[in-house]
Amino acid sequence: MSATTPREDAEVGGRPLPPGWAAPAHQPGADSLADTTFEERARENLARPFQRTAIANATDHTVFALQRRFAGTAHDALRDEARRIRAHAITNLPTYLEQWVDRAEARGTQVHFAADEAEARRIVAGLCAERGVGRVVKSKSMASEEVSLNSALEGAGIDVVETDLGEFVVQAMGDRPSHVIAPILHRTQGEVHELFSAMAGEDLPDDPEALTGFAREGLRHAFLTADAGISGGNFLIAETGEVAMVTNEGNGRLTTSLPRIHIALVGIEKMLPRRTDLAVLLPLLTGHGTGQQITTYVSVLGGPRGAGEPDGPEEMHVVLLDGGRSALLGGEFEEALHCIRCGACQNVCPVYRQVGGHAYGWVYGGPIGAVLTPLFRGQADGGELSHATTLCGACDDICPVRIPLHDLLLGLRRRRVAEDVAPLSERLAFRAWGLAWRHPATYRASTAVARAGLAVLARDGVVSRRVPGLARWTATRDLVLGRRR
Amino acid sequence: MTDRASFMAAVASTPRGHDPGLPDRAAAPDAPTELRAGESPLDRFQTEAEAVSTIVERVDAAGAASAVAAALEAAGAGAVAIAADLGDLLEPVREACRSAGLQVDDYADVAPERARAAALDATVTGCLAAVAATGSIVTTGATGRAAALIAPTHVCVVRADQVVDGLHALVDGDVLAAAGSMFALQSGPSRSADIEKTLILGVHGPGRVHVLLVV
Amino acid sequence: MTRRVRLFTTCLADVVARRTADDAEHVLRALGHDVERVHGATCCGQPAFNSGFDEPARAVAAATLRALDDGTDDPIVLPSGSCTSMLRLHWRELFHGRPEAEGAARVARRVRELSAFLADDPAALRALGPRLDVRVGYHDSCHMLRELRLREEPRTVLAQVEGLELVPLASGERCCGFGGTFSGRYPEVSTAMADSKIADVDATGVDLLVSADPGCLLQLEGRMSRTGSPVRVRHVASLLREALA
Numbered sequence: 001m002s003a004t005t006p007r008e009d010a011e012v013g014g015r016p017l018p019p020g021w022a023a024p025a026h027q028p029g030a031d032s033l034a035d036t037t038f039e040e041r042a043r044e045n046l047a048r049p050f051q052r053t054a055i056a057n058a059t060d061h062t063v064f065a066l067q068r069r070f071a072g073t074a075h076d077a078l079r080d081e082a083r084r085i086r087a088h089a090i091t092n093l094p095t096y097l098e099q100w101v102d103r104a105e106a107r108g109t110q111v112h113f114a115a116d117e118a119e120a121r122r123i124v125a126g127l128c129a130e131r132g133v134g135r136v137v138k139s140k141s142m143a144s145e146e147v148s149l150n151s152a153l154e155g156a157g158i159d160v161v162e163t164d165l166g167e168f169v170v171q172a173m174g175d176r177p178s179h180v181i182a183p184i185l186h187r188t189q190g191e192v193h194e195l196f197s198a199m200a201g202e203d204l205p206d207d208p209e210a211l212t213g214f215a216r217e218g219l220r221h222a223f224l225t226a227d228a229g230i231s232g233g234n235f236l237i238a239e240t241g242e243v244a245m246v247t248n249e250g251n252g253r254l255t256t257s258l259p260r261i262h263i264a265l266v267g268i269e270k271m272l273p274r275r276t277d278l279a280v281l282l283p284l285l286t287g288h289g290t291g292q293q294i295t296t297y298v299s300v301l302g303g304p305r306g307a308g309e310p311d312g313p314e315e316m317h318v319v320l321l322d323g324g325r326s327a328l329l330g331g332e333f334e335e336a337l338h339c340i341r342c343g344a345c346q347n348v349c350p351v352y353r354q355v356g357g358h359a360y361g362w363v364y365g366g367p368i369g370a371v372l373t374p375l376f377r378g379q380a381d382g383g384e385l386s387h388a389t390t391l392c393g394a395c396d397d398i399c400p401v402r403i404p405l406h407d408l409l410l411g412l413r414r415r416r417v418a419e420d421v422a423p424l425s426e427r428l429a430f431r432a433w434g435l436a437w438r439h440p441a442t443y444r445a446s447t448a449v450a451r452a453g454l455a456v457l458a459r460d461g462v463v464s465r466r467v468p469g470l471a472r473w474t475a476t477r478d479l480v481l482g483r484r485r
Numbered sequence: 486m487t488d489r490a491s492f493m494a495a496v497a498s499t500p501r502g503h504d505p506g507l508p509d510r511a512a513a514p515d516a517p518t519e520l521r522a523g524e525s526p527l528d529r530f531q532t533e534a535e536a537v538s539t540i541v542e543r544v545d546a547a548g549a550a551s552a553v554a555a556a557l558e559a560a561g562a563g564a565v566a567i568a569a570d571l572g573d574l575l576e577p578v579r580e581a582c583r584s585a586g587l588q589v590d591d592y593a594d595v596a597p598e599r600a601r602a603a604a605l606d607a608t609v610t611g612c613l614a615a616v617a618a619t620g621s622i623v624t625t626g627a628t629g630r631a632a633a634l635i636a637p638t639h640v641c642v643v644r645a646d647q648v649v650d651g652l653h654a655l656v657d658g659d660v661l662a663a664a665g666s667m668f669a670l671q672s673g674p675s676r677s678a679d680i681e682k683t684l685i686l687g688v689h690g691p692g693r694v695h696v697l698l699v700v
Numbered sequence: 701m702t703r704r705v706r707l708f709t710t711c712l713a714d715v716v717a718r719r720t721a722d723d724a725e726h727v728l729r730a731l732g733h734d735v736e737r738v739h740g741a742t743c744c745g746q747p748a749f750n751s752g753f754d755e756p757a758r759a760v761a762a763a764t765l766r767a768l769d770d771g772t773d774d775p776i777v778l779p780s781g782s783c784t785s786m787l788r789l790h791w792r793e794l795f796h797g798r799p800e801a802e803g804a805a806r807v808a809r810r811v812r813e814l815s816a817f818l819a820d821d822p823a824a825l826r827a828l829g830p831r832l833d834v835r836v837g838y839h840d841s842c843h844m845l846r847e848l849r850l851r852e853e854p855r856t857v858l859a860q861v862e863g864l865e866l867v868p869l870a871s872g873e874r875c876c877g878f879g880g881t882f883s884g885r886y887p888e889v890s891t892a893m894a895d896s897k898i899a900d901v902d903a904t905g906v907d908l909l910v911s912a913d914p915g916c917l918l919q920l921e922g923r924m925s926r927t928g929s930p931v932r933v934r935h936v937a938s939l940l941r942e943a944l945a
Contacts, residue, residue: 443711
């Protein structure tokens with residue numbers, strides 16, 4: 001069966017999006033992170049003060065809302081409990097996965113197994129081809145970013161429409177999301193206005209309500225004409241074989257309700273043992289993610305449309321994604337799998353605040369991105385990211401499931417040394433340092449030389465020129481030796 | 486192609502980490518999504534629902550159907566679909582809407598016809614339950630997966646005895662035994678803050694959610 | 701109560717922040733403590749440890765451990781939260797399963813961050829009559845705040861200074877961008893982080909920016925000196941010395 005041409009019939013509702021509205025999808029997996037440095041990638045954001053202010057305001061606001069949300073509750077006890085549930089689920093993942101698959105299949109869900117990113121793409125594209133899918137609507141899914149799903153589907157001639165407002169903007173611009181929860185945190189209203197006006201062929205009013213209304217019409221049409229809906233999943237519930245997902249806009253619900261086929265792409269680590277665990281994890285996911293009591297929509301999906309039900313997909317498929325996850329089980333970095341993708345560590349990260357999400361180079365930004373990227377892509381490619389943090393510990397303090405991000409980052413730095421991925425210059429520098437400072441005499445001599453050298457360069461106790469060996473440091477900063485007047 | 490056995494073998498091939506054991510979840514956790522001691526479930530439901538811009542109106546059983554019609558008129562609705570989970574109220578609501586001059590259809594009849602579904606002004610549903618601490622209404626596949634979202638206005642009838650204390654009571658009790666293929670919580674109108682953190686209601690789902698709490 | 705105190709001035713003080721070490725010694729002596737600087741200590745090993753180079757970190761830290769583990773129970777005071785955190789919390793990991801482990805544990809029990817040590821007896825400090833009419837913003841060092849959990853101690857110390865007004869900084873608990881080797885590895889990002897902090901400090905309208913960590917101060921004062929911020933920068937020890945003058 002060949003792909004059917006999507007109906008561009010305005011009668012069906014909404015307004016069709018103009019032809020060619022979407023830019024070719026970005027393929028996160030295709031770029032080598034080693035070709036550029038973190039700082040080179042960060043420069044784009046560093047050069048945009050408005051964006052940095054926007055990120056700062058948005059993240060501050062979310063952290064404030066989070067703190068207010070949990071005030072007066074036993075927040076720490078809740079986090080301890082969440083940590084235990086996640087740790088138990090991950091250490092027993094083989095058992096719970098088997099259980100989940102059995103229960104899901106018993107409820108009519110078709111389960112597929114993707115060992116890696118390429119296989120996930122093949123499975124989803126294959127399902128679409130076999131079923132004559134011409135148009136796909138998507139709700140936000142980081143797993144689909146991981147596997148570069150959109151470009152694979154586009155390559156197969158399928159029309160893909162991202163339906164989360166932010167992701168829709170990202171897709172139209174050929175951009176990448178810069179935050180787990182808020183994909184266009186790095187974009188201004190003016191940019192969205194320009195984009196949508198070009199799509200509409202008229203100058204739309206420059207206010208968020210009107211812009212959102214424009215997107216709603218186009219996306220509504222896409223929902224009503226799509227053959228398949230592709231979503232991620234926030235949790236898999238072993239006890240019931242269900243997939244739980246949260247959204248605020250309602251696009252997740254429409255994606256999984258209106259098209260005749262629903263395909264969920266979910267990482268295997270999203271496992272919870274029981275439905276009751278939602279009572280612990282959901283308030284943490286939503287409270288730490290946005291500061292909300294609960295997201296506007298929570299769907300817990302246990303199979304295709306049931307007998308006697310008025311709507312819903314005829315088929316539900318779940319593609320379980322390993323993609324480097326099983327290799328972490330039982331090891332030093334297993335706790336990275338506890339992550340529930342709330343984005344709170346990004347919001348408090350002082351580095352993320354300056355550089356934005358794109359500097360991390362792949363799919364996940366902030367501290368958890370600096371951990372997951374080298375783990376999923378390998379030290380040679382993403383290893384540098386473990387250094388893209390000051391180890392300030394703010395992420396540890398805010399993580400709803402208490403992932404020791406600081407320790408994981410430090411562990412990754414050690415692994416980088418152990419695997420000889422650290423640059424030669426760095427290895428030589430630390431070796432020389434170690435040799436000189438392991439003896440008090442050579443230590444005293446070297447610090448005396450350093451002091452004497454700085455004294456020569458200083459004027460009134462301040463070194464305000466580039467210091468040999470510290471050129472990059474002193475390019476933007478003085479060395480204040482005495483008391484500055 | 487990776488089959489189930491080889492996929493699972495990869496997951497099971499690594500040594501197991503430390504298992505802290507699964508906490509017993511007999512009691513509700515102390516979370517924002519639970520009722521606090523001494524709180525009235527109905528009052529908390531109303532407070533939380535209103536906090537996320539839901540219109541909450543308390544009505545008595547005899548006046549429920551006419552209150553639905555009035556809520557629809559207030560929203561300026563013309564074409565309305567009503568969901569089967571209204572139960573005993575289904576026919577009274579249909580009558581009241583007709584008397585008010587609205588065009589009323591069953592959601593089950595409208596849903597398969599996309600163009601008709603898209604042209605609806607409002608849907609009226611019952612619910613499986615409501616959650617006091619989060620101001621959420623809980624619907625199921627029997628309600629219709631898209632029934633609460635397809636139209637600009639959603640009117641939901643909640644009986645007082647359907648209100649459970651918190652999230653724990655919902656997911657831990659027998660309430661969900663009748664859930665069918667799925668269950669869903671909705672808490673207020675659809676919203677987005679993607680454009681410079683400005684809150685916009687009615688993105689993909691309804692911009693107006695009106696709960697009639699039958700007490 | 702006055703006692704014998706060992707002062708470990710740290711490598712940063714030996715190279716760029718000698719004044720901090722002198723001021724710390726001065727304040728401790730003013731309180732009547734019998735202060736002896738630790739000789740033979742080099743560095744706590746943190747720069748290498750936090751870069752993943754455990755071997756050189758251990759070699760250097762071992763030299764410092766030999767100098768600090770002197771068979772006494774005297775408190776070892778450091779005018780640096782970050783180094784204190786390294787000795788107190790991370791040496792355990794660094795020397796785990798090694799012959800030095802026992803000595804490292806002994807030292808870990810003795811080390812005190814300067815302001816925390818002073819906060820043990822605020823009345824003694826107050827009795828010296830420290831006075832300085834300034835508006836002060838306090839920058840929490842990450843390692844002091846989130847590893848050692850020392851939030852109130854430095855504030856308690858500052859509160860003993862008559863005429864000193866402590867003004868809360870909106871960004872007080874956010875990292876200054878130093879991060880040890882981070883500041884040299886990613887100087888542009890690090891500088892942007894400092895600038896965001898300095899903008900807040902300048903906007904708050906304080907006379908002095910105070911911290912208890914020479915690393916943070918190196919970064920912030922270095923940037924403020926380069927950009928010409930009107931706000932002056934002091935280590936807690938230096939501020940106290942001025943207040944006692």
